[in-house]
Amino acid sequence: MHAIRLHAFGPAENLVHEQVEDPLPAPGQVRIAVRAAGVHLLDTALREGVQGPAPAPTALPTIPGREVAGVVETLGEGVPSAWLGKRVVAHLGFAPGGYAELAVTDLERVHEIPADLDDARAVAMIGTGRTALGIVQFAELGPGSVAVVPAAAGGIGTLLVQYARNAGATVVGLAGGPAKTAQVRAAGADLAVDYTDTGWPAKVRAHLDGRAATVVFDGVGGEVAREAVALLGPEPSAGSHLVFGWSAEGIRGGQGYFVEGVSTSVLGPVMIEKAGGLRALELRALAEAAAGRLVPAVQTFPLAEAAAAHRALETRGTTGKVVLVPAPLPRVR
Template sequence: MHAIVLHAFGPAENLVHEKTADPVPGPGQVRIAVAAAGVHLLDTSLRAGHQGPAPRPTVLPTIPGREVAGTVEALGDGVDGLWLGRRVVAHLGFRPGGYAELAVTEVERLHEIPENLGFAEAVAMIGTGRTALGILQFVELGPESVVLVPAAAGGIGTLLVQYAHHAGATVIGLAGGPEKTARVRAAGADLALDYTDPGWPAEVRARFGSVTVVFDGVGGEVAREAVALLGEDGRHLVFGWSSEGIQGGGGGAFVEGLSESVLGPAMLGRAGGPDPLRTLELRALAEAAHGRLRPALTRFPLAEAAAAHRALENRATIGKVVLEP
């Protein structure tokens, strides 16, 4: 098979498209002919050599990627033969191997893809979608809500805008540049603003006075300005800091009584079921299958994984970045 192999930590150019041995499914595993592989911002950090929240060090050489969708084409011992030929999607956890034409994973990680959902859409929902649904557990949105979504053209941001719109909330989305703000408006935002325009906070205040919820995956100056717009009893839900770290005093945006970090154990504790991550995955796929959430996608050929990483790091993408062999 062909795969993207990282032999040395460093820039995106270190992602090499090359021929490698086909993976062999072990007991309880399946091999998937990959039709779409998800690219996550964390992938770019791991590629550069930064460990981040990964539970174990990355061992080189490695095939990056943790989200795949495709067709089951081989079974390991003990796997029900009914899986063969099924369209499936799976999150591989922190075991890499997704940027490839073939990937192996445990059968219990599989979800059958609904008939009306494509491979790329399914792979977006299995990772980005489950995170969005996890974040949304922490707030009830309705017609009285005024929601501010920084990075609203991103994978998670697009889904948060859609969900808030369908809940009847007033939605303000921030994005960089006219193309992205147009996409945010099309996703359901009542007001789409360019965060590179220093006047955006004043426009929000003039139109709405204050906001009730900030969904923050950005951090940095945008987060500080967004938090300053929160009204009484407002909520600042933090799920990332792509601009700069904001927790533990990293920039002054994390405010006691207003801000809450919602990733990790806090999110899983609310999801319920014996496997909380799987609970969120099922919810995300169901929302997409029913058309309530529609992931935005930026697609790259598998061989152009380096270009996909560069685009993601330079904020030149819209929605979820997906590689297609």
């Protein structure tokens, strides 16, 4: 098979498209002919050798990638034959191997893809979708609420805009540049604002006409998030600052921050615990997408162009979830 391999930590150019041996499924595993592989910002840090939340250092050479969708084409010992030929999606956890034409994973990680959901959107929901649904558990959203979403054109941001809109909230989406703000508007935001315009907070306040924000979904940190938090009400009980990332300050060492008078929650494993586990979040995410209530935005790159995908993600040149698409395999057995 062809795969993307990393032989040395470093820049995106170190991701090499090459031919490697097909992986073999162990007992209790399936092998998937990959049709879509998810790319995460964390992948760029791991590529550079940053440990991040992984439980053990990455051993080289490695095939990056932790989210795949495709067709089950080989079964490990003990896997029921009914799985053969099924269209599935799986999050591989911290096991590598997703940027490839074939990937193996434990059956317990696999979900059958709903009939009305395509592979790229399924792979977006298995990681990004489950995170978005984990976050909104901590937000009180309804017709009287005002949600501010920085990075609203990103994979998680797009879903947060849609979820808040569906709940009846007034939604303010922040994004960089006219193309991204247009996408945020199309996702359903009541107001889409270009945060590269230094006067953007005044535009938001004018639109809200005296209303304060009630929740800020903060996955970016940095100055944009600080100005977004300033849109919350003056009383501690008036709004929530939900922190789930620091992409503007770098995944390699970003720190959360707390604003006096604002209720700030840094979300992490608590999202999984509240939802009843990762699998429960994944099932809900796939169901929301299959029903059309949440529609993930996806930007695809050919598998061979994984380096370009990483560069684009690192320079904020992408919208939605970044997905690699391998060339179709000539056989399924």
